[in-house]
Amino acid sequence: MKNLAKRVSSHPIYTCIFTAIFINLIIEILGRKTFSDFFNYIFKSPIVFFYNALIILFTLSFSFLFKRRKFVLFIISAVWLGFGITNGIILRCRVTPFTATDFRLIKNGLEIASSYLSPFFMVVIGIGLLALLVYLIILYIRGPKLKSSINYKKNGLAIIILSLFLLISTKVLISTNILADYFGNIAFAYLDYGFPYCFSNTLLNTGIKKPSNYSKETIANILNSDIAKEDPILIASNGNKLTTKSNEDLPNIIMIQLESFFDPTLVKGLSFSEDPIPYFRELSNNYSSGYLNVPSVGAGTANTEFEVISGMSLDFFGPGEYPYKTILKETTCESVNYTLKDNNYSTHAIHNNTGTFYDRDFVFSQLGFDTFTSLEYMANTDTTPTGWSKDYILTDEILKALNSTDKKDFIYTISVQGHGHYPSEALLDNPRITVSGLESEEDTNSFTYYVNQLYEMDNFIKDLTDVLSKLDEKVVLVMYGDHLPTFDLEDEDLLNNSIFQTEYVIWDNFNLPKEDKTLEAFQLTSSLLNRVGIDNGILNRYHNNSSNSLNYMVDLELLQYDMLYGEKYIYNGETPFIATNLKMGIDTISITDAFEENKQLFIRGENFTPFSKVYINDEEFETIYISPQLLRVDELTLEPNSTITVHQLTKGGTSLSYSKEFIIK
Structure with a gap:
């Protein structure tokens, strides 16, 4: 066993194969409610399991093109494991799994994360990401680096052969109905066909494909x-x-x-x-x-x-x-x-x-x-x-x-x-x-x-x-x-x-x-x-x-x-x-007056809300909402000809609209 382990660790191909299988095991365990669900998947669909490992193996094979092979291999592995962990977390917050579309929702997700995750859990995630970053820096600086030159032709050919094998395998498995290329229920598809395949589908398969009879x-x-x-x-x-129809009735x-x-x-x-x-x-x-x-x-x-x-x-x-x-x-x-x-x-x-x-x-x-x-x-x-x-x-x-x-x-x-x-x-x-x-x-x-x-x-x-x-x-x-x-x-x-x-x-x-x-x-x-x-x-x-x-x-x-x-x-x-x-909004937000009193600036106007924020000369100031007609800014002395606007800001800091300028004379 020691000799086998030594041979595996010393040969990059064996390392990638075993790494791909291990990563796929972790991802699929995290993507299921119980271990029994995971074992049912493994024993009922072994071909699908190893096909998904093949997808991961294909991505790992790009490490062959770098001298810092272990560093690149670790990054790719960390990305896959990160996807798997993210999928596990998302499935505990909602029914649908993690898809490539979620990358477009990162900003929205961060805005509502506190509604799903406890502060302690968010701190744990932050510490984990920081530890990962530190380890990557150490691995890059102190990790092994190939001393010999890379045979790019040989390694590139190996990647091409692997990609062709993956492509042929995909077509064969779809044609034999072992895999599906249409997901009626994406949550069930992830369970049936594995995370790597389904996630890759959401990444590469977007929009409406041109129908064969389109003309x-x-x-x-x-x-x-x-x-x-x-x-x-x-x-x-x-x-x-x-x-245009008459709309009286x-x-x-x-x-x-x-x-x-x-x-x-x-x-x-x-x-x-x-x-x-x-x-x-x-x-x-x-x-x-x-x-x-x-x-x-x-x-x-x-x-x-x-x-x-x-x-x-x-x-x-x-x-x-x-x-x-x-x-x-x-x-x-x-x-x-x-x-x-x-x-x-x-x-x-x-x-x-x-x-x-x-x-x-x-x-x-x-x-x-x-x-x-x-x-x-x-x-x-x-x-x-x-x-x-x-x-x-x-x-x-x-x-x-x-x-x-x-x-x-x-x-x-x-x-x-x-x-x-x-x-x-x-x-x-x-x-x-x-x-x-x-x-x-x-x-x-x-x-x-x-x-x-x-x-x-x-x-x-x-x-x-x-x-x-x-x-x-x-x-x-x-x-x-x-x-x-x-x-x-x-x-x-x-x-x-x-x-x-x-x-x-x-x-x-x-x-x-x-x-x-x-x-x-x-x-x-x-x-x-x-x-x-x-x-x-x-x-x-x-x-x-x-x-x-x-x-x-x-x-x-x-x-x-x-x-x-x-x-x-x-x-x-x-x-x-x-x-x-x-x-944005039915009512127009406007400023009718602004005056200073005891180093406080009061802004009178119409249709203010708790999301109204005062900007002075295009700089945001901490704003106290008093009523729909009154806002206040503390500890402030204005210079003549300063311009004031009121912006409607989201919790994330995006300005949705702003009032007309009011100039302090």
Whole structure:
């Protein structure tokens, strides 16, 4: 054994092979709930396990090209192990695993890390990273270095041969269905096909791949269907003229995406001291309602949001991809906003969370919103024990948006109160609703916390409909859950047998007929617009006219590719949608006066919030929020002709907007 160990450690190829297998073992153990799950994976899918080790081996082989071979080998190994550890941590905070898309969410993740990880754990992570950095420096300085020259041709050829073997293995395993190149459920895919393969897929497989039958003719065939009739966008030479409907009889449209909202009584074996969502259930019994098939579970709010707003399906994008972080950074996109703008609507977004999360402060302009009211523009906020904003504050913001224009309004609201992580300790004193049927006290505490947040969200829905019912203009209100909460639920745990289903209900104040049906998230808006008599917009009309077609999803993929990545034949070669000049907040933040008193600067104005920060001559100063009309800066003496502005800053320090300059005379 000593001789074998000596031979292995002395030969770089053997070292890489054993290192790759060891790293893969650690990664897969961390990515599973129990050791028994890991052993089931190993014995049921040994070929998949060694294929994933081959992927790691391929990356390790690049160390052959460096004289400091052990240093490079250690760095690559540390990266893989770091990915594995990160995946393990993420899986304990949400249901979906670590993907390459998460790199684009690092800033957002850091902003909410304290809601998931304890300060002690964050300190441990920081110490671990610092220790790793110190070790890397020592290894670089004192580690071994090849004295002989490197045979780049020989080593490069070895890497090429290994890459070809990996490529052939991949194609063979996919063709024999041992691996899959499409992930219907990314969480299950990671368990079935291994972390290295699935993570690599999320890194390399993004966007919508060009369909094999994509051409001007295939798009023309879709245009010749019913969706083309009387829709000028499909026949006008410039592709940007739409028929504007008179909207006198059209309703204001409000959509509320409820964070992690679903019916907890669907969980088998649980009982509750009282119904957590009595009002939502009453609405479901009396108004149009049904199940909503969403693209994510436990996380991925922005992807459900994207499907609802755009009418596009996430099925055709890369696994784990967030279009908000990829294609919508580059282009505008057909959406319900642009459809409604052609019917003379104003469009608003509201979210009681930070405005930069998922880059909404930019992406919402690409989707056609006129205004976006994020948490930074809300003066009166209240939070849950875990720090998320409560939803009842949204009622006033919705009314403010409704009253902000003389037009009919489309208001898309994203709630946050139901957001995880759900604490395993008993944070609530005398909770209104108690839960029984769970095995551990920790799970009982988590679910108790969750259902009591649901109960408050249900009260918010009731208060909102009570207010809206008193309006003298038509209103239709759609409410739905974005995804299931971050519990370890599986299909067999639910009465409806799907962890990808939430519920929706459509309330109105003008007696729309009740019509219950199950919908895909990307069909929800089109179904609603159809019911209120709005039939323009390509995807809107397509969903309503073609959903029963045998080629429904095939043609939808063609349309989505053409609109976002292709030649835009459907728009006669040019996207007709122009990004809006997104206004942050409904009310304008302004300074009316500034004066000094006892080395304190007082700023008078309008519509200040706790997120308002005073800048003097473009330098930020510590600001005390006193009221929506008054701010204060302490220990300050101003010079004549100083300029003052008030910025709305996120917790991460990003300025979302700022007031006009006020000059001190």
